[in-house]
Amino acid sequence: MLLKLVFRNVLRHKLRTGLTLCGIGVAVLSFGLLRTVISAWYAGVEASSANRLITRNSISLVFPLPLSYLERIRGVEGVKTVSYGNWFGGIYIEEKNFFANLAVEPRTYLELYSEFLLPEDQKQIFLRDRRACMVGRKLAKRFNWKIGDLITLRGTIFPGNWEFVLRGIYSGRDNRVDESQFFFHWDYLNESLKKRQSVMADQVGIYILSVANPERAAETAERVDRIFRNSYAETLTETEKAFQLGFVALTEAILLVIQLVSFVVIVIIMAVAANSMSMSVRERLGEYAVFKTLGFGGPYLAATILGESLLLAAVGGTGGILLSFPAAKTFLHYLGDYFPVFSVTPQTVLFQGLATLAVGVAAAVLPTWRAVRVPIIQALGRVG
Amino acid sequence: MEEKKAMVELRNLFKSYRRGGQVLPVLNDITLDIREGDFMALMGPSGSGKSTLLNLVAGLDQADSGTIHVAGVDITALSESELAEWRASNVGFIFQFYNLVPVLTAFENVELPLLLTPLSRRERREHVTTALNLVRLEDRMEHYPGQLSGGQQQRVAIARAMVTDPRILVADEPTGDLDRASAEEVLNLMDRLSREAGKTIIMVTHDPRAARKARSMKYLEKGVLAGAPEISFSQCA
Numbered sequence: 001m002l003l004k005l006v007f008r009n010v011l012r013h014k015l016r017t018g019l020t021l022c023g024i025g026v027a028v029l030s031f032g033l034l035r036t037v038i039s040a041w042y043a044g045v046e047a048s049s050a051n052r053l054i055t056r057n058s059i060s061l062v063f064p065l066p067l068s069y070l071e072r073i074r075g076v077e078g079v080k081t082v083s084y085g086n087w088f089g090g091i092y093i094e095e096k097n098f099f100a101n102l103a104v105e106p107r108t109y110l111e112l113y114s115e116f117l118l119p120e121d122q123k124q125i126f127l128r129d130r131r132a133c134m135v136g137r138k139l140a141k142r143f144n145w146k147i148g149d150l151i152t153l154r155g156t157i158f159p160g161n162w163e164f165v166l167r168g169i170y171s172g173r174d175n176r177v178d179e180s181q182f183f184f185h186w187d188y189l190n191e192s193l194k195k196r197q198s199v200m201a202d203q204v205g206i207y208i209l210s211v212a213n214p215e216r217a218a219e220t221a222e223r224v225d226r227i228f229r230n231s232y233a234e235t236l237t238e239t240e241k242a243f244q245l246g247f248v249a250l251t252e253a254i255l256l257v258i259q260l261v262s263f264v265v266i267v268i269i270m271a272v273a274a275n276s277m278s279m280s281v282r283e284r285l286g287e288y289a290v291f292k293t294l295g296f297g298g299p300y301l302a303a304t305i306l307g308e309s310l311l312l313a314a315v316g317g318t319g320g321i322l323l324s325f326p327a328a329k330t331f332l333h334y335l336g337d338y339f340p341v342f343s344v345t346p347q348t349v350l351f352q353g354l355a356t357l358a359v360g361v362a363a364a365v366l367p368t369w370r371a372v373r374v375p376i377i378q379a380l381g382r383v384g
Numbered sequence: 385m386e387e388k389k390a391m392v393e394l395r396n397l398f399k400s401y402r403r404g405g406q407v408l409p410v411l412n413d414i415t416l417d418i419r420e421g422d423f424m425a426l427m428g429p430s431g432s433g434k435s436t437l438l439n440l441v442a443g444l445d446q447a448d449s450g451t452i453h454v455a456g457v458d459i460t461a462l463s464e465s466e467l468a469e470w471r472a473s474n475v476g477f478i479f480q481f482y483n484l485v486p487v488l489t490a491f492e493n494v495e496l497p498l499l500l501t502p503l504s505r506r507e508r509r510e511h512v513t514t515a516l517n518l519v520r521l522e523d524r525m526e527h528y529p530g531q532l533s534g535g536q537q538q539r540v541a542i543a544r545a546m547v548t549d550p551r552i553l554v555a556d557e558p559t560g561d562l563d564r565a566s567a568e569e570v571l572n573l574m575d576r577l578s579r580e581a582g583k584t585i586i587m588v589t590h591d592p593r594a595a596r597k598a599r600s601m602k603y604l605e606k607g608v609l610a611g612a613p614e615i616s617f618s619q620c621a
Contacts, residue, residue, distance in 0.1 A: 001492065001495070001496075001499055004488075004492070005485075005487065005488070008487035008488070009487060012486075012487060286483065287483070287485055290477075290479075290483045290485070291496075292468065293442075293444060293471065293477055294471070294472060294477070294496055294497045294500070294544075295468045295469060295471050295472025295473075295497065295500050296468075296500065297465065297468055375445075376444045376445075377439050377444055377445050380479070380483075
């Protein structure tokens with residue numbers, strides 16, 4: 001009977017219920033999308049490997065490190081593989097076509113980033129050809145690039161037009177891997193620089209190290225930095241996660257605002273749902289008084305009101321959660337350039353579920369208190 | 385003939401309400417016995433304290449002082465939760481505006497008080513069917529209150545009041561919202577419940593015609609029991 005009453009009460013005012021459901025659905029959807037934006041911001045951090053370290057110039061990432069450090073880093077106890085690369089910062093046709101493009105030492109880089117899945121035949125050709133480039137599946141799709149295409153990037157850090165031949169299209173091992181990056185041979189960059197701007201040659205933006213034992217990563221990092229202490233280019237070695245978090249920290253204020261807005265959305269919908277429940281309960285105070293007259297206690301009334309509130313929240317919230325997936329896809333379609341990884345994570349769904357539960361419970365608190373506390377004769381209008 | 389014992393005993397009952405810092409006395413030293421099986425009408429002008437007296441007897445409100453014994457139980461000594469339990473098994477309520485739950489069918493409305501009993505679903509169905517048969521609404525079980533006339537709704541309310549087989553029935557203006565024919569039907573039903581089922585019924589009414597159906601009558605004026613005025617047929621017209 002309790003469930004029957006809850007369901008029928010929900011359907012009493014169909015318009016009010018419909019509007020409340022829409023409100024809750026849209027709020028949970030917005031909350032989910034905002035949380036997904038935050039997750040997307042942290043995608044690089046999430047995709048970081050525990051056994052990779054990044055070594056950069058201790059002053060700033062802007063300053064390079066000499067290539068000569070390579071062999072010395074390789075010799076550090078605990079270091080397994082070392083790769084290196086430079087942020088290239090090239091532009092494809094026009095600036096709005098932004099994507100990450102890096103010059104890397106390809107053999108070691110692919111060894112370190114096993115999450116980039118490249119067909120073996122493409123890999124072999126990519127490694128052999130100095131002008132070769134390798135791009136992510138999404139990036140190739142975005143510009144309709146095919147294997148063998150000639151791609152020209154306009155250098156910003158390294159001036160001039162740089163031509164590459166597309167030799168490989170990688171895909172990610174899972175959906176956390178960014179499939180919108182562009183990689184080419186560091187040697188190609190360096191050899192060109194030797195001819196064009198020799199002062200910039202033999203310089204490396206970062207070294208990427210894999211460690212044998214991730215639990216001793218801190219020790220290994222310390223060993224690397226110790227070697228170059230008091231040199232003209234001191235190093236800072238940190239885990240890949242810490243390195244990525246450094247980028248995120250640059251936009252911390254924006255993230256904070258997004259987080260704040262996502263919670264404000266939930267607080268607003270709590271107020272809307274509470275108002276809707278209060279209106280329903282106020283209209284039914286006489287009925288609740290009849291229930292009390294018949295001997296039903298506070299817990300029964302509380303259960304009917306809470307049940308109604310939770311049902312409303314659950315239906316609206318589930319709608320919002322389900323809509324998050326197609327909405328995220330649409331979002332990715334239009335803003336994929338800025339958020340290469342944009343998918344609703346299980347954690348976001350969990351947060352959406354918890355927010356839905358919070359809305360359901362919070363909306364029922366005041367109306368329940370009122371219904372339980374109001375004296376029977378007052379609610380029945382029988383005083384006097 | 386053997387004198388029936390008192391089902392309800394009120395002794396030196398006082399009740400007042402506080403409104404805006406002012407104390408308004410409503411009942412003033414009421415002492416009254418209502419015999420078991422009586423069908424008593426409680427009359428009086430508006431604001432005389434009729435409904436308040438009914439609320440006290442039914443355990444819906446607390447007296448300032450005095451005692452109320454119903455079937456030997458001093459209900460003034462019961463806590464709020466004990467009073468709720470006591471009401472569930474001892475009192476049936478009939479309201480002026482029926483007070484049925486609009487989203488429940490006639491059957492479900494009558495079944496409501498039985499949900500607090502340990503009866504099985506089958507037993508509850510039997511009880512509800514019997515109660516609805518009694519008020520001749522067995523063919524309207526699945527109807528919602530909105531699909532019933534005022535008289536039929538009040539009969540459902542009577543079935544709900546009766547279904548737990550309570551000791552007393554309290555009715556507050558049970559015919560106040562009904563046309564004459566429906567009111568007559570409801571009053572006849574209450575009369576039958578009193579005569580055939582031996583229920584003690586206390587009915588608050590303004591309607592002299594309704595009061596004439598009762599077997600005894602008390603008149604309240606300014607919170608004090610007074611001698612009943614003669615009720616003539618001219619008043620009933």
